[in-house]
Amino acid sequence: MTPSDDLTKPAADRARFCYFRDQIPLSDQQLARARNALDIVRSFMETQKTLDGDGFTETSPLWTGVTDYAADLVAGEQAALERLRFLSWPFSGISLLHMATSPEVIGGPTDYSDPDASLASIEARGLDLEMSHALDAAEQFSALLPITLPQQMGEVGWLGPHGVVNLDTIAFSERIAMMANFGAIQHIMEQTRRHVVVEIGGGFGGIAYILKRALPNLHYVIVDLPSSLAFSAAYLSATRPDARIAFFDGRSEANLDKNDDFLFVPHYAWSDIVECLQHADLGLNTLSFAEMTEAQVDGYGQGLARLLPPDGLLFEQNFDDRRRGGLNVPDILSRYFDDVSPSETGPILRGVPKLWAPKAA
Numbered sequence: 001m002t003p004s005d006d007l008t009k010p011a012a013d014r015a016r017f018c019y020f021r022d023q024i025p026l027s028d029q030q031l032a033r034a035r036n037a038l039d040i041v042r043s044f045m046e047t048q049k050t051l052d053g054d055g056f057t058e059t060s061p062l063w064t065g066v067t068d069y070a071a072d073l074v075a076g077e078q079a080a081l082e083r084l085r086f087l088s089w090p091f092s093g094i095s096l097l098h099m100a101t102s103p104e105v106i107g108g109p110t111d112y113s114d115p116d117a118s119l120a121s122i123e124a125r126g127l128d129l130e131m132s133h134a135l136d137a138a139e140q141f142s143a144l145l146p147i148t149l150p151q152q153m154g155e156v157g158w159l160g161p162h163g164v165v166n167l168d169t170i171a172f173s174e175r176i177a178m179m180a181n182f183g184a185i186q187h188i189m190e191q192t193r194r195h196v197v198v199e200i201g202g203g204f205g206g207i208a209y210i211l212k213r214a215l216p217n218l219h220y221v222i223v224d225l226p227s228s229l230a231f232s233a234a235y236l237s238a239t240r241p242d243a244r245i246a247f248f249d250g251r252s253e254a255n256l257d258k259n260d261d262f263l264f265v266p267h268y269a270w271s272d273i274v275e276c277l278q279h280a281d282l283g284l285n286t287l288s289f290a291e292m293t294e295a296q297v298d299g300y301g302q303g304l305a306r307l308l309p310p311d312g313l314l315f316e317q318n319f320d321d322r323r324r325g326g327l328n329v330p331d332i333l334s335r336y337f338d339d340v341s342p343s344e345t346g347p348i349l350r351g352v353p354k355l356w357a358p359k360a361a
Contacts, residue, residue, distance in 0.1 A: 016159045017123040020115040024152050026082060030238040033245070035076040037233040037264075040247045042074065044226035044266040047249065055295035057268045059225060074230045081234060083112050084204065085154035085168075088231055091203035092287070094167045096156055098122075101167070119156055127158065147173045147210055150239050171350055172206055175286055175317055178353040182342060184315045188282050191217045194258050196280040198223065198307065200300050201288035205232035209239060212261060219258045221280070223265045223273065223300075233264045248273055267296075270303055280307040283314035287351055289329045290321035297332045305336035305358045313340075314356040330354060 026034070051057045070087045072080035080087065089095040097115055099122045148163030149155045157166030179185045188195040188211075195218050202208055202222035212220050222232050237245050243261035250272030256263070265273045283304040289297050304314055314337060318329045330339065337356035345353055 017119075018151060018156055018159050018164050019119055019123075020083075020154065020156055022151065023082070023154070023156075024150070026078070026152060026238055027241075030152075030241055031078060031081065033237040033241060034081055034234040037237040037245060037247075038074060038076045038230060041226055041230045041233050041264070044229065044247075044249055045074075047251070048226050048266065048268060051268055055293065056270070056299045058293070060292045060296065070227075070230070073234065074227070076234075081153065081238070083115065083154045084231065084235055085156070086112050086115060087154075088204035091228070091231070092168055092171060094171065096154065096166055096168065099157075099167055115154070115156070147176055149206060149209060152239060153235060168206060172210060174350065175207065175353075176210065178317065178345065179315050181345070182313075182315060182353065182355040184282060184313050184355060187313055188215060188218065191215075193217075194219050195282070196221065196258065196277070197282045197284060198277075198280045198304065199284040200224075200304075201228070201285055202232040203228070203286075203288075205235040205239075207284065207286065208232065208236060208262065212240070212243070219260060219263070221263045221265060221273070221277065223267055223270060226266045229264050229266060236262050248276070270299060274303040274306055277307060279309065280304070281309075281312055283308060283312070283316075285314075285316040285318070287318060289316055289333075290318040290326045290351075292327070294327060294332060297327060297329060298335070301333050301336045308358050310358060310360070312358060315353070316356070317351040317353040319351050 048057070070080070073084060073087055086095075086097045089097075093101050095101075097112070097118050099119075148160050148165055148169055151164050155164045155166070157164045157169070159165070160169075176185070188197060195215070197211065197218050198221045199208060200223050202224050205222070208220050208222060212218055222229065224232065233245070233247075236243065240261070244257075244259065246257065246260040246263045248256065248263060248265050248269060250269035256276050285300075289300070292300075308314065314333070316329060316333070319326075320328045322328050333354075333356055336359060338359055339354060340357045341353070341355045
């Protein structure tokens with residue numbers, strides 16, 4: 001039994017800090033799955049280099065990217081794969097190595113060879129109010145939707161009822177709570193048929209892991225830059241060794257099978273996957289639409305409006321990023337969707353949540 005499976009731990013144990021040394025090492029099977037996924041993602045990265053810029057396939061100048069500093073991970077090095085979560089801070093702005101969000105703390109070169117040396121100071125600070133509330137929320141949600149992540153690949157923090165709780169899982173708790181409050185989770189909970197979720201910008205795969213764990217009958221599609229797909233494809237292939245994994249780039253002979261659990265699609269194949277997929281029940285984006293170009297958000301908006309039926313939903317949570325040259329996402333999505341968000345959302349920590357329904361034809 002792994003720590004994340006043991007539901008009998010007393011409360012004191014659930015407040016124990018989990019170091020990198022407490023991680024469950026990746027098995028040979030998990031490593032092989034992650035490396036196989038990265039082999040395919042590297043081919044996507046090579047294809048991207050050959051594409052002419054068309055306003056959609058180009059990387060937004062607001063996205064600094066992850067390729068250079070995560071080169072060892074993209075190459076499939078075991079040490080980097082075991083530390084994937086320390087390397088994934090550009091997606092959320094949260095560094096697990098420092099348990100911080102301040103750019104001056106998490107930016108720049110970092111030595112990941114001995115994570116526990118940095119983590120000791122975090123344990124010494126003890127449980128603050130925010131983390132105590134996160135542990136309480138994990139306990140309350142555990143019967144319906146465990147908002148924790150497996151104790152692997154660098155997932156450090158405080159031990160909750162189903163796994164590790166940290167600043168990232170606090171952010172995930174907020175998003176899941178907002179999705180439930182908006183009715184988006186209930187929209188895909190019916191298990192009599194296979195529901196299709198399309199997430200634009202899947203980060204390292206955290207939301208996908210949580211939703212798929214709670215709702216096994218999902219066909220989960222992640223569309224992202226190839227350098228970012230390296231994270232989600234490696235993470236989900238390794239942490240879900242039971243899952244059926246597939247890839248689609250619009251250039252290879254491939255039959256889409258909705259019995260696959262996860263489908264990974266490079267952003268340049270967006271129009272191809274829209275044509276082939278034809279239907280989705282829920283679209284998701286958190287904290288990345290605002291960092292894209294207008295052409296990209298417009299393209300994703302058009303595609304999602306085609307995929308979603310009249311009762312389909314798009315949940316997104318983004319900042320108004322105009323202050324640094326980015327976008328106010330609702331200005332673009334409102335071309336294709338009606339805002340059906342509840343009037344009351346409660347206090348929000350990161351971004352403004354919105355729920356959208358396709359405009360009537």
